[in-house]
Amino acid sequence: MKIVEHHLVQLAAVIETGGVTEAAAMLGMTQSAVSRTISILEKRVGEPLFVSGRRPMQPTPLGEQLGLQGKAILASSRKAMEIIRSFKSGSFGRVRIGGVPFFMDAVVSPMIASFQHDEPGIMVHQSYGNYSDLVSELESGQIDVAVTPTGSTDLRADQQFEPLLPARNVLACGAGHPLMRKRNLATEDILNYPWVAPLPGSPLVLDLHNILLTLGIEEVSIRYAGGSLMSVLNYLVGTDALAILPLSVAHSFRRENRISVIPLDIPQPQRALGIMTRTKPYSNPAGRKLIGHLRREFSELRRSVEKHEQEIRWAHGPFMAERE
Structure with missing residues (x-):
């Protein structure tokens, strides 16, 4: 029956x-x-x-x-x-988002938190990767959207990139670092302190190399490498070490008074931070909602970072000409 x-x-x-x-x-x-x-x-x-x-x-x-x-x-x-x-x-579903580690921890994760405050039915799965990893994960369908820095010549035909924030790096140190008290800096000042190495595969590795080329230095004393963003911040606070960080990352911790930006112009990369997706993604309304939220948050972040940058009293140093 x-x-x-x-x-x-x-x-x-x-x-x-x-x-x-x-x-x-x-x-x-x-x-x-x-x-x-x-x-x-x-x-x-x-x-x-x-x-x-x-x-x-x-x-x-x-x-x-x-x-x-x-x-x-x-x-x-x-x-x-x-x-x-x-x-x-778009009020229910899952979005898989990947991005470069420091930027995801400092900038994107708070944006995801504010997104889920308004969209509690959407689950967000965050992962880490550098540009080449994110390209492969998008191609294989492991992630829906990537937040990454890239240049205009790096893009593939089957992927699209929406620039949202110009890449801008700064020299960072712990609050109260001796260099923050100097009016004029010489190359020797940079050499006298240890450095934190950027994560392997990070574009900051090339950025640090370009800084050293500008100074005519073959290498600096690397004393710490491979740490997470929080461990790098704790290391900077507990030592006189220097590190190169995205300005947006340093900006995210400005109210904690734990790290400072050394007010020196340094060579800047020709790339932007933004959102990368497949050219023809499968239907995911929740993903489109998250991307819209990120656009709005990045717009506000860009204004805030630019204001922060204008408030810094940039000093003439060994890197580039003094600002106009």
């Missing part, structure tokens, strides 16, 4: 509403179709499913048990429809 699932759904509707007419209206069916279904079920199981002569209709013990199964199917169907509606509206 085989029971058809949608027959159980109609049985559950009759039990829930107390009548065939009401159940038909709820399900968008005709009264005759629902009556026919109940008759077919009773013939198939060989037992009555409703007590004769009761209004509203009262199920028999067997009818009640079968109705519970139909109710579960009906609830699952309603839940499935709600999931579909929520997914299409």
Whole structure:
């Protein structure tokens, strides 16, 4: 004996509403179709499913048990429809986002937090990677969106990049570092202190190399390498070491008074930070919502960073000409 699932759904509707007419209206069916279904079920199981002569209709013990199964199917169907509606509206779903470690920790994770404050039904899975890793993960479908620095010549035909923030690096140190008290800096001042190495694969590695070329220095004393953003900050606070950091990262910690920006112009990279996606991504309304939120947050961040940069009293030093 085989029971058809949608027959159980109609049985559950009759039990829930107390009548065939009401159940038909709820399900968008005709009264005759629902009556026919109940008759077919009773013939198939060989037992009555409703007590004769009761209004509203009262199920028999067997009818009640079968109705519970139909109710579960009906609830699952309603839940499935709600999931579909929520997914299409972008209020439910999952977004996988990857990005460069320091920037994700300092800048993007607070943006994700504010996004989920308004969109609690969207799960965000964050991962880390440098540019080449993120390109591969986008291509293979492991992530939906990447937040990364890149130049205009690096882009692939099947991926698109939306620049949101010009890349700008600074020399960072712990608050109260001796160099913060000097009016004019010489090359020797930079050599007298240890340095934190950028993470392997980070574009900051090349940026540090360009700084050393500008100064005519082959190398600096690297005393610390491979740490997370928080460990690098703690190391800077506890030592007289120097590090090259994105200005936006240093800006994120400005209110904590733990690190300082050494006010020297240094060679700047020709790239931008932004959002990278596949040219033809699969449908993900939640992902589009997150990208829209990131655009708004980056716009505000750009204004805040530019204001912070204007407030710094940039000093003439060994790197570049004094600002106009």
